[in-house]
Amino acid sequence: MKRKKIAPCNHLEYQEFKNLKFGKSLEDDLFYFDATTYLEETGKVNKDAIDGFINSASTLLGSLCDYYSIPEQEIVVQESKTGHVLMEESLALPFLAYLDPYFMIYLIEKISELLKTGFSVSDSMIAYLAVNRLSKDDLNKLYQFDHDGQVDI
Numbered sequence: 001m002k003r004k005k006i007a008p009c010n011h012l013e014y015q016e017f018k019n020l021k022f023g024k025s026l027e028d029d030l031f032y033f034d035a036t037t038y039l040e041e042t043g044k045v046n047k048d049a050i051d052g053f054i055n056s057a058s059t060l061l062g063s064l065c066d067y068y069s070i071p072e073q074e075i076v077v078q079e080s081k082t083g084h085v086l087m088e089e090s091l092a093l094p095f096l097a098y099l100d101p102y103f104m105i106y107l108i109e110k111i112s113e114l115l116k117t118g119f120s121v122s123d124s125m126i127a128y129l130a131v132n133r134l135s136k137d138d139l140n141k142l143y144q145f146d147h148d149g150q151v152d153i
Contacts, residue, residue: 004077006086009034013089016124017096022089030074033092036084044099050076050085053098057091064090 009023009032019041022033039045046052054061054076065072068090073089087095097104114120121129130139 001076001078002064002073003080003083004074004086005081006032006077006079009037011087016122020092020096021090023086028074029072031089032077033089033095034079034084035087036082043049049099053095056098057094060094061091064088065090 005026007023007026009021011022012018012020013022014020016017017038020033020038022031024031035050039049061075062072065075068088070088074090077086078084079086095108097107110120110122129138130142134142
C-alpha cells in the first residue's frame with residue numbers, strides 16, 4: 001500500500017457520521033477519509049474490515065479509478081505518520097454500506113425516493129426541520145397519530 005502525506009483528517013463531510021473525518025493530500029488534490037480512525041471510534045474494529053471491503057469492491061474501485069482518473073495505487077493509501085488506512089472520498093458511502101448492510105438498504109430507499117419524486121432529504125434533516133418549525137403540541141400529535149395517514153395539525 002502506498003504511503004502518503006495527508007493533512008489531519010478533521011473535516012466533517014456527513015453530519016450523520018461524526019466519526020468519519022476527511023483530509024486533503026499534501027501531495028496532490030485528492031481528498032481522503034480515515035478508515036482506521038472511523039473503525040476505532042465506532043467500535044467496529046475488525047482486522048478484516050478494510051481488506052474485506054477492498055476485496056469485495058474491486059470492480060467498484062476500478063470503475064472509480066477510471067471515472068475520476070485516479071491512479072489505482074492512490075485510491076487506498078497509508079498515512080505516512082500514523083500508518084492509518086485512508087480511502088479516497090468517493091469510497092466513503094460504499095465503505096459505510098459494507099460495514100452496515102442496513103445503511104445500504106437506507107441508501108437504496110433514498111435513491112429510489114429521489115428517482116421517483118425528484119428530491120430526497122435525510123431522516124435527520126426531516127427531524128431537524130420538524131423540531132425547528134413545529135410546536136411541541138404539533139410534534140406530540142405527529143408522534144401519537146393513529147397510523148391512518150391523517151394528522152390534524
